[in-house]
Amino acid sequence: MSTPRRFGREHTDDLVSFLQASPTPYHAVASAAQRLEEAGFRRLSEADAWEGGSGGRYVVRGGAIIAWYVPEGAGPATPFRIVGAHTDSPNLRVKPVPDTGAAGWRQIAVEIYGGTLLNTWLDRDLGLAGRLALRDGSTRLIGVDRPLLRVPQLAIHLDRQANDGLKLDRQRHMTPVWGLGEPREGDLVGFLAEEAGLDASDIAGWDLMAHSVEPPAYLGRDRELLAGPRMDNLLSVHAGTAALTAAAAYDRERGGGLPYIPVLAAFDHEENGSQSDTGAEGPLLGNVLERSVLTRGGTHEDRARAYAGTVCLSSDTGHAVHPNYPERHEPGHHPMPNGGPILKVNVNQRYATDGAGRAVFAAACERAGVPWQSFVSHNAVPCGTTIGPITAARHGIATVDIGVAILSMHSARELCGADDPYLLANVLTAFLAG
Numbered sequence: 001m002s003t004p005r006r007f008g009r010e011h012t013d014d015l016v017s018f019l020q021a022s023p024t025p026y027h028a029v030a031s032a033a034q035r036l037e038e039a040g041f042r043r044l045s046e047a048d049a050w051e052g053g054s055g056g057r058y059v060v061r062g063g064a065i066i067a068w069y070v071p072e073g074a075g076p077a078t079p080f081r082i083v084g085a086h087t088d089s090p091n092l093r094v095k096p097v098p099d100t101g102a103a104g105w106r107q108i109a110v111e112i113y114g115g116t117l118l119n120t121w122l123d124r125d126l127g128l129a130g131r132l133a134l135r136d137g138s139t140r141l142i143g144v145d146r147p148l149l150r151v152p153q154l155a156i157h158l159d160r161q162a163n164d165g166l167k168l169d170r171q172r173h174m175t176p177v178w179g180l181g182e183p184r185e186g187d188l189v190g191f192l193a194e195e196a197g198l199d200a201s202d203i204a205g206w207d208l209m210a211h212s213v214e215p216p217a218y219l220g221r222d223r224e225l226l227a228g229p230r231m232d233n234l235l236s237v238h239a240g241t242a243a244l245t246a247a248a249a250y251d252r253e254r255g256g257g258l259p260y261i262p263v264l265a266a267f268d269h270e271e272n273g274s275q276s277d278t279g280a281e282g283p284l285l286g287n288v289l290e291r292s293v294l295t296r297g298g299t300h301e302d303r304a305r306a307y308a309g310t311v312c313l314s315s316d317t318g319h320a321v322h323p324n325y326p327e328r329h330e331p332g333h334h335p336m337p338n339g340g341p342i343l344k345v346n347v348n349q350r351y352a353t354d355g356a357g358r359a360v361f362a363a364a365c366e367r368a369g370v371p372w373q374s375f376v377s378h379n380a381v382p383c384g385t386t387i388g389p390i391t392a393a394r395h396g397i398a399t400v401d402i403g404v405a406i407l408s409m410h411s412a413r414e415l416c417g418a419d420d421p422y423l424l425a426n427v428l429t430a431f432l433a434g
Contacts, residue, residue, distance in 0.1 A: 006246045006429055011239075011422035012226060016216045018238045019228050023129040023211040025063025025087035025268045026141055028234055032065055032241045032266065033058065039245035041067060046287075052295040056248050059288060063087050063268030064278035066288045067241075069248040071258035076298025079309030080289060081260040081432050082397070083243060084280070084387050085236035085316065086270035089229070090114030090410045092121060092151075092174065094128070094188070094208040100175065101183035107175045108149060108188060110210065114271030118168045120411040122153040126176060126210040132196060133205035142196050142208075149176035149210055176210065212412045224338060224418050231406055231414040233270070235421055236315035240264045243428035250433050261292070262432035265312075270387055280387035286395055311360055312399040313431055314352065314388030315424065317414075318342045318375045320405035330378045335405035337417025340371035341424045344386070344401040352388035357400030360431075368430035370423045373405065402427075 022028035033043065041056030054074065058067035064087065068080070095109040108128075112118070125147035132140045151174055156162050168174065186200065192208075193200040216228025244264045251258045269279035276282055293303045321334035335342045343361050344351040353361075365372045377383040392399035404424050406416040 007242065007422035007425045009418070009422065011242060011425055012418050014242075015235065015238050015421045016226075016228065019216050019230055019234055022230065022234055023127065023143055023145065024131070024207075024209055026131045026207070027129060027143065028087045028237055029060055029063055029065045029266070030141060032067075032237060032264075033060060035241050035245065036067055039248065041069075041245075041248075050291055050295045052297065056245075061284060062278045064284060065266050066263070066285060067244055068261055068263040068288070068292060069244060069251070069258075070261055070292070070296070071251050072256040074258075074261055074296065076293050076296045076302040077305040078296075079260050079306050079311075080263050081434060082263040082265055082285075082310065082312035082391075083236075083240040083428050083432065084312050084314040084391055084399075085240050085264075085266045086233045086268065086280070086387060087237055087266050088114070088268050088271050089232060089234070090116035090271050091412075092116070092126075092176070092210040094130075094206065098188045099183045099185055101181075104180060104182075105177045106179040106181055106183050106187065107177050109175060112170050112174065113209065115410050117408070117411045118170065118174060119166055120408070120413065121174065121210075122151050124150070124412055125213050126150060127213045128208055129211055130206060130208035132192065132198070132203050133207075134198070134202050135204045136202075140196055140198070142192060144195055145213055147213055149178050151176045214413065218418060219415070225415055226418045226421070227413055227415050229413055231404075231416055232317040232409055233315075235317060235404055235416065236424070237266045239421060239425040239428055240266065240315060242425045243432050246425075246429045247432035250429070259434045260432070263289070265391075267387055270316075274387060274390050280390045281394060285391070289395075307396055310397045311357075312388070312391050312397050313361065313364075313428065314386050314391060314399055314401045315428065316344075316386045316388075316401070316403045317406045317409060317416075318344050318403045319409060320407050320416075322407060328378060328381055330376050333374050333376050335373040335375050337405060337407075337415075338419040339373050339405070339417070340365070340420070341402050341427050342373045342375040342405050344403060345374065345376045346383050348383070349389050350383040350385040351401035352386075352392040352399040353401045357398060360398075361400050361402055361427075364427050364431040368426040370427050372427075375405070
């Protein structure tokens with residue numbers, strides 16, 4: 001049975017709002033949770049006892065969220081269908097001692113997070129967002145979405161070779177300015193406390209990062225492209241959230257009968273290796289899936305049976321062919337924007353896709369009525385990786401790497417086809433709905 005398309009250009013419009021509301025992984029999780037709540041999902045605490053029964057549930061841990069929908073009549077060995085993604089993006093993150101400066105300028109000390117394209121952060125108006133850890137043990141989201149910081153580039157008059165090869169020292173050249181005068185200890189904390197309506201003494205710690213305040217925008221003569229920040233990989237988090245809620249609605253409309261338990265697993269820290277309690281290499285997903293089995297009266301044997309029939313689509317952005325650098329791409333595989341989602345293949349297991357996974361993905365695209373493309377790296381160009389191989393190896397779950405083709409990956413501002421976000425969401429819905 002085919003799964004009807006549920007998304008069009010209004011999905012991409014909503015992605016614009018999602019990107020704007022999600023300058024950090026913590027904000028992205030809050031945005032996804034809000035959408036799940038509106039669709040009838042219920043938040044669970046990992047510290048509480050969980051009950052069985054049908055319906056939608058989710059858990060949040062820092063910058064990660066795991067959500068799932070149990071259809072009526074699901075048994076303890078019912079397999080899962082998982083959409084995997086990640087919430088983090090390369091950026092500039094505030095150091096523990098933030099107040100610094102030189103030559104009469106006040107600056108904020110930052111550390112480079114992930115494989116950032118450093119030059120894209122130069123001469124760009126930056127806000128500051130993240131979470132504050134308070135002395136009472138709670139956390140508070142904070143977002144300053146106005147021009148606050150700037151990393152100024154050296155004028156060409158003082159670097160005549162800049163256009164022949166810009167070289168940026170990560171320690172010396174990437175420190176943003178935010179005012180004039182001598183730096184004072186407590187400047188940033190005092191500012192954040194005022195913004196959050198707190199006393200500075202309430203703030204015990206922080207996880208803060210810079211973000212471009214320029215809003216996403218449709219681009220081109222026919223508005224067929226979308227430019228914006230953090231598409232790698234909030235585009236997939238947004239599509240996965242929409243697909244999970246659509247699959248749940250589809251099941252309710254049909255009066256039940258989904259053969260799988262659809263799951264969204266959006267992790268933090270993919271951009272620096274996934275090794276954290278909220279990353280794909282941590283225990284979070286396995287714990288949630290196991291507890292789901294056990295609350296439905298299952299055993300470890302049932303968990304093994306459920307995992308044996310489980311498939312994960314690891315959705316992350318990939319490379320569209322670059323018109324100015326076509327020689328950097330594999331000549332027989334040139335994914336294009338608005339050509340539909342891409343199947344990502346690497347025989348050295350940088351991606352987890354194999355032939356059986358290709359068949360699963362192709363079937364979902366066919367049910368959704370969506371075209372798809374293949375991506376493989378040029379043999380002379382190193383290949384990136386995703387949460388896909390980690391998920392497959394850690395949990396023994398069949399995993400397929402897919403995504404949307406974009407330009408300017410890891411830039412402060414990336415570019416995709418305006419149709420691809422909703423094409424991806426329709427494929428993920430068809431996959432989750434089985």
